[in-house]
Amino acid sequence: MSSAANGRQAGALLAYVGTRANEQGEKRDIEIFTDSGQGLANAQDRRGFLHQFTQTFEPQLENTNFIEVRFQLAGDVRDEALPAALNSAFGSKPLVYARKGNTVDIYGHTGERAGRLAKVLAAGRANSRSKALDKIEAGLREAMGKAGVRAAAEVMAAVGNERKAQYFLQKFIRSHDQVRQANG
Structure with missing residues (x-):
């Protein structure tokens, strides 16, 4: 997660880690765990965690030049x-x-x-x-x-x-x- 520059990238990473394809190729949730041991069993749990996590992000720069x-x-x-x-x-x-x-x-x-x-x-x-x-x-x-x-x-x-x-x-x-x- 430390390489995610913004909430969108962090969310994409959480979705990638927290889902797997079954035998039919359909995406299904798998439980993942935070560094404190909190289980994130589904997309709703991941969104809740992501909301808290992104509060710690620095605000985007106004000038990126x-x-x-x-x-x-x-x-x-x-x-x-x-x-x-x-x-x-x-x-x-x-x-x-x-x-x-x-x-x-x-x-x-x-x-x-x-x-x-x-x-x-x-x-x-x-x-x-x-x-x-x-x-x-x-x-x-x-x-x-x-x-x-x-x-x-x-x-x-x-x-x-x-x-x-x-x-x-x-x-x-x-x-x-x-x-x-x-x-x-």
Whole structure:
């Protein structure tokens, strides 16, 4: 159940586990058990359990557009100055970042439609006539500059749905040391 991202997926998983086909191919309920030993004998029991279970789910995100950006800092930037500049560049949208020397990798929300950006990145910048990535990178570079930090920006990845966003966030955290939240 831990891999279910929403109530619909959890319900489908419960229905799959709690039903079997008989010799004639007709679906029939089988009793399954929760982690506390509660038996769920039929579809009605599964629905009741599912209702309780889904109350623990996090609410769906309003914005499911996320990008991963790499900044190359120009010059010496103190760790204390970085969070304010990043928040300025991302408009105070949620983000996490990791710094290694003059390279800062960011994973955060964007106001842009990330599905479109992901397609451009998948096809390769050279194969696209879209200027969307250039526009985002220029905006991030400019916002960082206004916050007193000169940096080149490159969009590395983009995802436009919550499930992929969760996967890429986990991947970002696993692949970077000392990941920090937007407040430092």
